[in-house]
Amino acid sequence: MTDSTIKPPVMILTAGPVQAYPEVLQAMALPRGYDYDPSFQAFYEDCAKKCAKAMRSETPALILQAEPAVAIEAAAASLISKRDTVLNLASGVYGKGFGYWSARYHGGMVEIEVPFNESIDPAAVARAFEENPDISVVSVVHHDTPSGTINPVREIGAIVKQHNALLIVDAVSSFGGMDIHPADCHADIFITGPGKCLGGLPGVTFCAVSAAAWEHMEENPDAPFASILSYTDWRKAWDRNEPFPFTPSMAEIGGLNAAVDLYLQEGPENVWARHDLTARACRAGIKAMGAELWAASEDIASPTTTAVKVPDGVADEELVKACRDRYGVVLSIGRGATLKKLLRIGHMGPTAEPIYAVTAVAALGGAMRTCGVEVDVARGVDAALRAIDAAH
Numbered sequence: 389m390t391d392s393t394i395k396p397p398v399m400i401l402t403a404g405p406v407q408a409y410p411e412v413l414q415a416m417a418l419p420r421g422y423d424y425d426p427s428f429q430a431f432y433e434d435c436a437k438k439c440a441k442a443m444r445s446e447t448p449a450l451i452l453q454a455e456p457a458v459a460i461e462a463a464a465a466s467l468i469s470k471r472d473t474v475l476n477l478a479s480g481v482y483g484k485g486f487g488y489w490s491a492r493y494h495g496g497m498v499e500i501e502v503p504f505n506e507s508i509d510p511a512a513v514a515r516a517f518e519e520n521p522d523i524s525v526v527s528v529v530h531h532d533t534p535s536g537t538i539n540p541v542r543e544i545g546a547i548v549k550q551h552n553a554l555l556i557v558d559a560v561s562s563f564g565g566m567d568i569h570p571a572d573c574h575a576d577i578f579i580t581g582p583g584k585c586l587g588g589l590p591g592v593t594f595c596a597v598s599a600a601a602w603e604h605m606e607e608n609p610d611a612p613f614a615s616i617l618s619y620t621d622w623r624k625a626w627d628r629n630e631p632f633p634f635t636p637s638m639a640e641i642g643g644l645n646a647a648v649d650l651y652l653q654e655g656p657e658n659v660w661a662r663h664d665l666t667a668r669a670c671r672a673g674i675k676a677m678g679a680e681l682w683a684a685s686e687d688i689a690s691p692t693t694t695a696v697k698v699p700d701g702v703a704d705e706e707l708v709k710a711c712r713d714r715y716g717v718v719l720s721i722g723r724g725a726t727l728k729k730l731l732r733i734g735h736m737g738p739t740a741e742p743i744y745a746v747t748a749v750a751a752l753g754g755a756m757r758t759c760g761v762e763v764d765v766a767r768g769v770d771a772a773l774r775a776i777d778a779a780h
């Protein structure tokens with residue numbers, strides 16, 4: 389039973405999951421009958437190939453039956469063994485968190501951790517390899533969403549490649565919202581899903597896995613099989629002539645297929661451009677009204693999420709409550725180590741439209757003002773609009 393006294397929000401501007409595109413929801417409701425019917429097997433194969441096309445990778449995507457957090461844990465379980473030394477790059481909650489998963493499987497770990505409003509310096513990665521030539525696996529989060537900051541994965545990937553190590557890239561909240569693909573960063577396992585920038589739902593993951601990563605998994609005596617943490621179980625599932633290891637999430641595959649269709653039809657460059665412009669307009673508005681961005685430098689602020697410092701003298705919870713209660717606008721708070729320190733405005737999929745930046749600035753500014761924070765809301769709204777107009 390739903391509580392009818394709680395009014396649903398007017399606008400969900402969170403940092404994921406996001407309100408899905410109507411086409412995605414509709415596609416999830418289409419009857420697909422039976423997973424072993426040739427029509428579904430062909431549909432699944434097409435979907436895996438479409439995901440690969442979107443990632444600009446050659447082999448059909450590996451689709452996993454769970455939301456990306458599980459798929460990242462599964463990457464640790466499947467790839468990493470006691471023979472591996474892992475270099476874990478932690479510039480945020482997800483980066484730090486990977487190290488805890490890795491610890492169940494690795495022989496040793498080196499970690500580079502920076503304050504969660506900064507990003508990883510590629511020179512530090514090069515130094516880590518010099519000091520620890522045994523590093524065999526590196527893990528990095530491209531956009532650490534609870535910080536709204538971007539890591540330089542292209543530069544990091546080039547260094548990892550030079551040292552013949554394998555690279556895991558969590559691109560869950562960046563792929564589809566900005567220009568990044570597995571080959572761009574030499575990723576051996578590149579993990580993403582439909583629930584963030586593609587405007588789908590979070591229940592499924594797709595990945596690009598390199599031949600070297602598959603080989604490493606085959607040589608891992610402890611790699612799980614017949615398990616939610618197994619990569620190898622689903623390796624051949626894309627092929628219509630191969631059996632599924634278990635029943636695929638048919639509705640989720642329908643949704644994923646529709647989300648990737650929308651992305652390819654609109655044109656990736658156009659999709660990235662509206663994410664970028666929305667984020668730029670949002671940052672301009674936040675700064676102009678007198679609030680502060682979380683990122684140490686605007687160069688590393690994500691085009692898919694804007695993180696804003698919680699001003700002194702007010703609680704994050706009060707601000708998001710005022711936003712929702714007064715204006716019906718839902719924003720995200722921090723998570724883990726960034727909890728209470730920042731608020732987040734998502735620009736993902738359907739909400740990566742510049743006008744939402746204006747709305748977000750107005751709503752957050754209004755909330756700050758009613759909570760006693762001195763901000764110039766009109767100036768913020770004007771700056772956001774001007775950033776949009778400057779792009780035309």
Ligand SMILES: *Cc1c(COP(=O)(O)O)cnc(C)c1O
Nearest residue numbers: 455456457482531533560561590
């Ligand atoms: C959302 C997200 C995930 C996956 O989290 P889920 O709980 O599976 O949705 C992983 N990494 C990053 C960086 C994310 O933003």
